[in-house]
Amino acid sequence: MAPRYDRVVAIADRVLFDDGRRWACAGATGQVLEVAIGTGRNLSFYPPDVQLTGVDLSPRMLDRARTRAETLTRPVNLQLGDAQHLAFPDASFDTVVATLTVCSIPDDQAEMARVLRPGGRLALLDHVASTSSPVRAVQRLLDPALVRMQGDHLLRDPGIAVRRAGLAIEELTRSRWGIVLRLAARKPSTA
Ligand SMILES: C[S@@+](CC[C@H](N)C(=O)[O-])C[C@H]1O[C@@H](n2cnc3c(N)ncnc32)[C@H](O)[C@@H]1O
Numbered sequence: 001m002a003p004r005y006d007r008v009v010a011i012a013d014r015v016l017f018d019d020g021r022r023w024a025c026a027g028a029t030g031q032v033l034e035v036a037i038g039t040g041r042n043l044s045f046y047p048p049d050v051q052l053t054g055v056d057l058s059p060r061m062l063d064r065a066r067t068r069a070e071t072l073t074r075p076v077n078l079q080l081g082d083a084q085h086l087a088f089p090d091a092s093f094d095t096v097v098a099t100l101t102v103c104s105i106p107d108d109q110a111e112m113a114r115v116l117r118p119g120g121r122l123a124l125l126d127h128v129a130s131t132s133s134p135v136r137a138v139q140r141l142l143d144p145a146l147v148r149m150q151g152d153h154l155l156r157d158p159g160i161a162v163r164r165a166g167l168a169i170e171e172l173t174r175s176r177w178g179i180v181l182r183l184a185a186r187k188p189s190t191a
Helices: 002-017 020-026 059-071 109-115 133-150 159-164
Strands: 031-035 051-056 076-080 093-099 116-127 168-175 180-186
Touching (some): 002 020, 002 059, 002 116, 020 093, 020 116, 020 180, 093 109, 109 116, 159 168
Antiparallel strands (some): 168 180
8 A cells, every 4th residue: 555555545634534633643742652653644743742653564654654754854763563462561652643543453452552651642533433324334335345455444443442441531523424533542540
């Protein structure tokens, strides 16, 4: 996907996600991990004072993220890595951000929760299974082809997995016929 990713996703950003990338990054503080950072489309939205690490499974996506980081003169530690087996100790990050990853990667929220410090915040932006049954019916029709063509799943919903990972959901909004999800959750502080 790497060579055509930015072109394709620019359309989704316009049609579906509005200022979602800005929203996902705006609350980031301290040590920040972006999971499956792709070509680095969120880089320009992070506050200037965060220490940013990004992981992705694809070296070619990371190459593009590296080029983008250089043009923005933002230092970012980019690493090859698997979201399902993050190579970081428990409680390493104050913030974890993941955009457009629920649709690609199954069950990575437990790992995100593990690497968050107590009190840390997770922000997810994605397209998920719609809350409207007619829209979901259309998604069900399109899902097999999109999964086959580009590994893009239309019918996922991370809410249950986030709760199961022990995080408390603080913000959950839906837009665009219930398809676009913004979810912010926090790891409980151990008092
Ligand atoms: C739809 S793209 C999203 C990229 C970026 N987060 C964004 O918002 O534009 C999905 C990304 O997940 C990455 N990916 C897929 N499986 C992964 C895994 N197991 N671990 C880490 N990255 C993965 C892909 O290489 C790709 O960059």
